[in-house]
Amino acid sequence: MTDSTIIFQLLVIGVTIGGVYALMASGLTIIFGVMKIVNLAHAALMMIASFITYFAFTNYGLDPILSVIITIPVMYLVGVIVYKVFFGSLEKDARFGELTVLLTFSIALIIEGTLGYFFTNTLRTVSVPYSTSSFWIGDVFLPKGQLYATLLSIALIISLWAFLRYSKLGNAIRATMQNSTAAQVVGVNIEKASVVAFGIGIAMGGAAGSLTTYMFPFYPSKHWEWIGILLSLIVLGGMGSLAGSFVGAILLSVTATFVSHFFGPTWSVATFFLALFIILLFRPQGLFGKKMEVK
Amino acid sequence: MPILQIEEVTAGYGVGPDILKGLSLNLEKGKSYCIIGPNGAGKSTLLKIICGLLHPRTGKVIFNGEDISNLRTDEILHRGICFVPQDFSLFPDMTVKENLRMGGYIIQDRDLVETRIEEVIEMFPILGEKSSDLAKTLSGGQQQMLAIGRSLILKPEVIMLDEPSLGLAPNIIQVIFDSIEKLRESGMTIVMVEQNAHKGLDFAEWGCVLDLGIARFEGPSDTILNDPRIQELYLGKIQRVAK
Numbered sequence: 001m002t003d004s005t006i007i008f009q010l011l012v013i014g015v016t017i018g019g020v021y022a023l024m025a026s027g028l029t030i031i032f033g034v035m036k037i038v039n040l041a042h043a044a045l046m047m048i049a050s051f052i053t054y055f056a057f058t059n060y061g062l063d064p065i066l067s068v069i070i071t072i073p074v075m076y077l078v079g080v081i082v083y084k085v086f087f088g089s090l091e092k093d094a095r096f097g098e099l100t101v102l103l104t105f106s107i108a109l110i111i112e113g114t115l116g117y118f119f120t121n122t123l124r125t126v127s128v129p130y131s132t133s134s135f136w137i138g139d140v141f142l143p144k145g146q147l148y149a150t151l152l153s154i155a156l157i158i159s160l161w162a163f164l165r166y167s168k169l170g171n172a173i174r175a176t177m178q179n180s181t182a183a184q185v186v187g188v189n190i191e192k193a194s195v196v197a198f199g200i201g202i203a204m205g206g207a208a209g210s211l212t213t214y215m216f217p218f219y220p221s222k223h224w225e226w227i228g229i230l231l232s233l234i235v236l237g238g239m240g241s242l243a244g245s246f247v248g249a250i251l252l253s254v255t256a257t258f259v260s261h262f263f264g265p266t267w268s269v270a271t272f273f274l275a276l277f278i279i280l281l282f283r284p285q286g287l288f289g290k291k292m293e294v295k
Numbered sequence: 296m297p298i299l300q301i302e303e304v305t306a307g308y309g310v311g312p313d314i315l316k317g318l319s320l321n322l323e324k325g326k327s328y329c330i331i332g333p334n335g336a337g338k339s340t341l342l343k344i345i346c347g348l349l350h351p352r353t354g355k356v357i358f359n360g361e362d363i364s365n366l367r368t369d370e371i372l373h374r375g376i377c378f379v380p381q382d383f384s385l386f387p388d389m390t391v392k393e394n395l396r397m398g399g400y401i402i403q404d405r406d407l408v409e410t411r412i413e414e415v416i417e418m419f420p421i422l423g424e425k426s427s428d429l430a431k432t433l434s435g436g437q438q439q440m441l442a443i444g445r446s447l448i449l450k451p452e453v454i455m456l457d458e459p460s461l462g463l464a465p466n467i468i469q470v471i472f473d474s475i476e477k478l479r480e481s482g483m484t485i486v487m488v489e490q491n492a493h494k495g496l497d498f499a500e501w502g503c504v505l506d507l508g509i510a511r512f513e514g515p516s517d518t519i520l521n522d523p524r525i526q527e528l529y530l531g532k533i534q535r536v537a538k
Binding site: 092094168171172174175178179181182183184185186187188189 | 309310346348367368369372373377378379380384385386387388389393396397398400401445446
């Protein structure tokens with residue numbers, strides 16, 4: 001392989017993983033954008049979808065890509081219930097931001113403990129034929145599993161964007177993300193927009209949870225690694241920016257792939273945390289975010 | 296019967312102290328009102344109470360004979376009260392047209408919304424020229440026109456404006472007040488909170504001086520403007536703050 005082929009190969013791998021990262025991050029970013037909740041339980045909720053997918057595959061032979069048909073609505077409902085049970089009563093609390101960080105941390109621990117109790121912390125993965133085969137373009141290979149997952153992720157992100165852009169409810173959510181007071185003033189029911197946005201955010205995470213089952217081994221505690229990665233993606237993109245989270249996901253995924261190749265896989269995850277550190281130091285608002293005003 | 300009655304309303308934020316302390320006011324249909332007072336007097340709080348962004352701790356807000364004290368903002372909009380908050384409160388990453396469409400969010404008939412948008416553009420032609428621009432790229436005056444225009448999509452009976460002249464150049468302030476004048480001529484009831492007290496009272500028919508959460512003085516605007524006590528206690532003080 002020539003140097004340019006290697007670089008192109010690494011780019012391909014980075015981008016095809018980045019699409020799935022972007023799907024995970026889209027859910028987290030929409031939740032932050034509308035409700036200013038830093039949902040530390042996002043990846044733990046993703047794990048629920050991973051287990052649903054795993055058992056649907058092992059018990060019924062349901063393909064993990066097809067299982068998003070189940071995990072998206074199920075996780076939407078889970079999101080709505082979690083919001084109504086845990087966040088609904090906190091909305092008017094002056095310390096909403098701080099409380100939600102603690103609350104989502106607790107929810108993550110509860111989910112991790114419950115999954116660990118019932119399913120143990122054994123590493124699991126879904127083995128489908130396309131997870132180990134590739135398309136070849138000259139000397140460059142495109143891993144089929146990653147490609148399918150990324151294409152579906154991009155399709156879901158475009159659907160989410162179209163929903164936010166063209167539907168009445170989507171516009172209400174977008175308006176709330178941009179200026180919640182103005183949204184209320186024009187008659188948007190903020191509570192309804194928040195519940196729907198939280199449900200959609202968790203549903204997006206659920207779809208990502210399904211797609212990762214054949215790409216990465218998973219176990220209940222895996223969510224801590226995921227949430228660290230996801231936070232760095234959305235901080236790089238700009239908290240609350242859907243486009244930003246997409247660009248952030250692709251950029252960091254490609255960077256991590258290069259780091260993994262040149263310095264070894266151990267350093268791959270460190271890339272995300274180092275990036276988080278650098279972004280917070282030099283451009284805390286991220287690539288697409290706005291500077292927050294302290295009043 | 297007054298169109299809007301504020302009956303002994305007390306209100307505040309969270310667990311904080313009362314900002315409004317038993318405020319009572321009656322507003323007549325088709326008249327224009329200017330509420331003045333020092334910072335912290337409760338002027339903006341009063342408007343938030345009327346439009347449902349905040350609910351009274353005690354007391355009532357009556358609109359056209361109906362108690363609207365505990366209704367949501369969208370329910371109050373349906374009844375015909377619109378609010379233009381301070382600092383324009385636009386959707387910065389939406390276009391001018393999208394902002395205007397959001398003004399008709401509670402209207403089911405989308406064709407009606409488009410017709411109303413055309414009417415608003417007739418009133419503020421610059422909004423038509425800038426219809427594809429993002430709201431955040433507009434000048435301060437254009438943003439204020441957009442904020443007022445957006446609230447007019449609902450053709451409200453009562454429009455409440457919080458500091459419509461805030462941060463604007465004098466020539467732009469005149470343009471904004473000229474457009475508010477057109478609303479008055481159309482029979483709309485106007486409630487305005489204005490730090491630029493002379494400008495606000497010059498415009499309005501009726502004035503109210505709010506201080507420490509209660510109405511200290513009420514009456515025709517020219518009476519308030521010419522009352523030596525009010526001039527000494529409030530207008531001078533307000534002018535100093537405004538500078």
